[in-house]
Amino acid sequence: MNQNNINQNNIKSIVALSNVVKQFGEKEVLKGISLTVKPGEIVGLLGPSGAGKTTMIKIVTGQLEATSGKVMVDSSSTEMGMMMDSLGLYERLSCYDNLKLFAKIYNIPVERIDEVLKKVGLSEAKKRPVDKLSKGMRGRLALARAVMHEPKILFLDEPTSGLDPTTTNQIHELILEEKAKGTTIFLTTHNMAEAEKLCQHVALLHEGKIIEYGEPKEIGRKYNHQKKLQIRLYDGRCMELLNNKEAAEKVQDYLAQELLETIHSTEPNLETVFMELTGSMLE
Numbered sequence: 001m002n003q004n005n006i007n008q009n010n011i012k013s014i015v016a017l018s019n020v021v022k023q024f025g026e027k028e029v030l031k032g033i034s035l036t037v038k039p040g041e042i043v044g045l046l047g048p049s050g051a052g053k054t055t056m057i058k059i060v061t062g063q064l065e066a067t068s069g070k071v072m073v074d075s076s077s078t079e080m081g082m083m084m085d086s087l088g089l090y091e092r093l094s095c096y097d098n099l100k101l102f103a104k105i106y107n108i109p110v111e112r113i114d115e116v117l118k119k120v121g122l123s124e125a126k127k128r129p130v131d132k133l134s135k136g137m138r139g140r141l142a143l144a145r146a147v148m149h150e151p152k153i154l155f156l157d158e159p160t161s162g163l164d165p166t167t168t169n170q171i172h173e174l175i176l177e178e179k180a181k182g183t184t185i186f187l188t189t190h191n192m193a194e195a196e197k198l199c200q201h202v203a204l205l206h207e208g209k210i211i212e213y214g215e216p217k218e219i220g221r222k223y224n225h226q227k228k229l230q231i232r233l234y235d236g237r238c239m240e241l242l243n244n245k246e247a248a249e250k251v252q253d254y255l256a257q258e259l260l261e262t263i264h265s266t267e268p269n270l271e272t273v274f275m276e277l278t279g280s281m282l283e
């Protein structure tokens with residue numbers, strides 16, 4: 001790996017992929033992925049189903065080997081935490097016993113079990129078997145297990161997929177708490193609002209390629225072609241103005257008349273950018 005890639009902006013990357021290709025038989029699923037992740041950030045891999053998100057996580061976590069390209073991860077496998085569909089919980093075991101099994105494998109003191117169960121709001125349900133949990137509770141238990149050994153890097157593969165808004169928000173809070181502790185988080189999602197809320201950087205993945213990368217807001221600005229302003233007046237009138245001198249005069253007028261209620265720029269969100277780049281929706 002080229003040193004410049006790893007030491008971009010003089011902060012050592014915790015993950016660096018360079019031209020990673022993954023083939024399953026004839027099918028090329030990742031077509032030359034390059035990406036660096038800085039310690040302590042939440043990076044989002046955003047793309048529709050089948051884009052290659054899970055494959056990428058599996059390669060970074062060592063569950064799959066890349067066909068070609070370089071993968072650098074500055075973390076041992078025991079310092080990684082994972083929340084992935086495929087790593088299922090034991091259905092017949094209770095929440096507590098699921099975590100106890102994991103604690104044994106990782107040499108985690110048993111006191112930590114109650115601590116994380118409390119953190120994810122499952123103290124009351126600790127004796128309940130997993131097959132009696134709601135989808136949201138399962139999600140929280142999976143997250144509890146992923147963070148139990150205080151990993152250096154946390155991989156979350158669609159952590160809120162199919163969950164209701166309340167549970168989704170709870171999971172977002174827990175993810176932000178982990179970030180506040182300095183944990184690096186690698187998140188996949190097809191929910192652009194989630195990415196905009198949580199991620200410092202996002203990579204838009206489409207058919208095995210990163211088609212855009214950056215800060216969510218910066219991407220919005222980059223694709224803000226029309227740069228229109230949306231305004232609303234106290235008399236109920238709404239209008240879109242171009243970003244020009246004529247609009248400035250109008251706005252000044254409305255301000256002087258104390259008529260201006262709201263004014264907003266109209267940069268596109270990630271969903272719109274994705275649509276523009278690919279012609280298809282994320283979900």
Ligand SMILES: Nc1ncnc2c1ncn2[C@@H]1O[C@H](COP(=O)(O)OP(=O)(O)O)[C@@H](O)[C@H]1O
Nearest residue numbers: 024027029047048049050051052053054055056
């Ligand atoms: N083990 C495998 N063998 C063959 N094809 C696979 C395998 N795993 C994933 N794929 C294919 O790779 C593509 C990307 O899959 P995946 O990484 O799961 O996408 P995502 O997580 O973005 O939905 C899909 O077309 C999927 O069918």
Ligand SMILES: [Mg+2]
Nearest residue numbers: 053054055157
């Ligand atoms: Mg997936």
